[in-house]
Amino acid sequence: MAWDTDLLNDQKQAASHIGSHARLLAGPGTGKTLTLTRRIVYLIDEQDVSPDEILVLSFTRAAIHELREKVNSELEPQGKRLPRISTLHSFALRQLLRNSEIISALPRPLRIADDWEERWIIHEDLKQNLGIEKIREVQGKFNLLSADWQTLVESFPDSRFLGAWREHREIYGYTLRAELVYQLKRALEREPDFKLESNFKYILVDEYQDLNCCDLAVIKTLGERGEVFCAGDDDQSIYGFRFAYPEGIRRFTEDYVPSTSLELEYCKRCDKKILDIGLFVANLDYERYPKPLKPMPDSDEGEVHLLRFGDQEQEAKGVAKLCRHLLDIQHYQPDDILILIRTDSNKRFSSTLCAALEAQDLPVAVSADTGSPLDQDDGRIFLSILRLLVNREDHLAWRTLLKLRRNNIGDETILGIYNLAHSEGITFTAALKRMGDSPEILPRLGNKLAEESKTIRELLAQFECHEEPGEHEESKDNKMMDKISQIAEVVIPDEGLRNEILTYLIRIAETSDTSTIPDLVTAISTSLEDKEQEIDKDKINIMTMHKAKGLTAKAVFIAAAEDEYIPLQLGEKIGDERSLFYVSLTRAEHNLYITYCQQRIGQQRFSGRERGRQRRTLTRFLADAPIRPEDAQRYLRSLN
DSSP: OOTTTTOOHHHHHHHTOOSSEEEEEEOTTSOHHHHHHHHHHHHHHTSOOOGGGEEEEESSHHHHHHHHHHHHHHHGGGTOOOOEEEEHHHHHHHHHHHTGGGOOSSOSSOOEEOHHHIIIIIIHHHHHHTTOSOHHHHHHHHHHHHHHHHHTOOOOOOHHHHHHHHHHHHHHTOEEGGGHHHHHHHHHHHOTTOOOSSOOSEEEESSGGGOBHHHHHHHHHHHTTSEEEEEEOGGGOOOGGGTBOTHHHHTHHHHSSSEEEEEEOEESSSOHHHHHHHHHHHTTSTTOOOOOOEEOTTOOOOEEEEEEESSHHHHHHHHHHHHHHHHHTSOOOGGGEEEEESOOGGGTTHHHHHHHHHHTTOOEEEOSSOOOGGGSHHHHHHHHHHHHHHOTTOHHHHHHHHHHSSSOOOHHHHHHHHHHHHHHTOOHHHHHHHHHHOGGGSTTTHHHHHHHHHHHHHHHHHTOOOOOTTOOHHHHHHHHHHHHHHHHHHHOOOHHHHHHHHHHHHHHHHHHTOOSHHHHHHHHHHSOGGGOOOOOTTSEEEEEGGGGTTOOEEEEEEOOOBTTTSSSSOGGGHHHHHHHHHHHHTTEEEEEEEEEESBOOGGGGGOSSSTTOOBOOBOGGGTTOSSOOEEHHHHHHHHO
């Protein structure tokens, strides 16, 4: 297939741009990802650029997987290699690992603490070590520290907290995921011998509006060596909580000189009425950066309904009836339907919707704030075994096993190991080994600790494996999952949890393009799990609005569209909330149903900005919209 097959004229112009930095600023459904894909093919096919000279970056693992699949489908038939396509966090880690010998600011070997380890080991330990009463206070301090890294405003005032954290990280040998890009930026600036894996001449960045100041600084440094081509939409900047800086894409032509501004005009996704309501919401920002966006000339009108229900039980039953109608009458498939909610703490909203859908015999999957199956105790034990097979001195993995295995080892024993490491200036694993060799160091508990250490080492010895050199990639994939399955059979007694974890790991392996256990455990740690979206095939999917970014469905429901939830935050965050609503509306292709209730009862009454208030009102973003609320029961009867 030629690089320009089926492209519109403005997409062809953008994909073939050469000679300067460029910004592709375009709205939802205009084909930004398609244009980026074809640009990669154009560079390799038409400009004879080596794949090693092309770097493609985006925000989430799911977005990168989509890009990689599309580019591979174009290049593989020609026998051509993929360029480096990666999330920014994975790219940063890869470069830091390659240069770890010259980086003194981080513990070695470079080991990323994942979300569970941050919450249940790092945060809990610092709470205890510093005598802090509430875990929320510790988390707040880490949030401030992360903000310093992401905004490049280094103003963290609590030196006592910094001292305790730096000691803790030396003993346990970890790096936080939030500091990866910051440490890459520092290394590029401060280490003259720091070398990237390739001399990248073309840097392509998708979802540019999602980058924060630190991310932008790294891209700027890369841009000093090659051409930067960024694609994005400032109207879709929804990650303000990680200090995303949409001004970066607006200022691109000033920051990169010379540069060219490119635009895509036609939305291929949304029917006319859906795009109209989306643009109404976007234009509520009177300072919005203007850009052309119109439906395709042959686009259908589409359906948009704003449905008013009495309470959440009626709402859930109504949504279920509409889903049944879409499947039976319009012959949609279950995964053609997406149900979005602003928040789902304790499954407060998804549980009610699920019950109603299941009552209609509809298959449903919830990916809203469900967490990872690896976060259950046996899942954590299993993951720690994998980590120790990669590195026998993985301190956080040892700590996790001592904490979670049924071994009668409690916090007092673990604190004793930590204190020994602190007093002698050694690591957690070194202190553990010393206690195993000399149990008398820890009276009463030393023998028990020595026995547990021996048991874990014997367990690890069962799973030792060595890869054959020159092994075919497909064979390596199969061998990795076979080995992981064997370990899971031994470590995870519950068959249901075991199957859930294996399915989860297969999905991560596929989306991160990994074929070895070391790469797999790295992908788990660097994934922005709370931002990743996973669609279950053959099911109606319920998820939070943040997870819907980048997705498309024939029919979209936005439930609980009330002012108490949308916007969930006011003040300076109102712009992010409006963008999030705009993104949610424009996921729909043909059918858009926005539902709200006049009251929330039961547990849902205690959610949103005004907890405990039963009466609810329509979101302010639609209060004056050119769409009239409909009585939901009357509308449902009309379908019959």
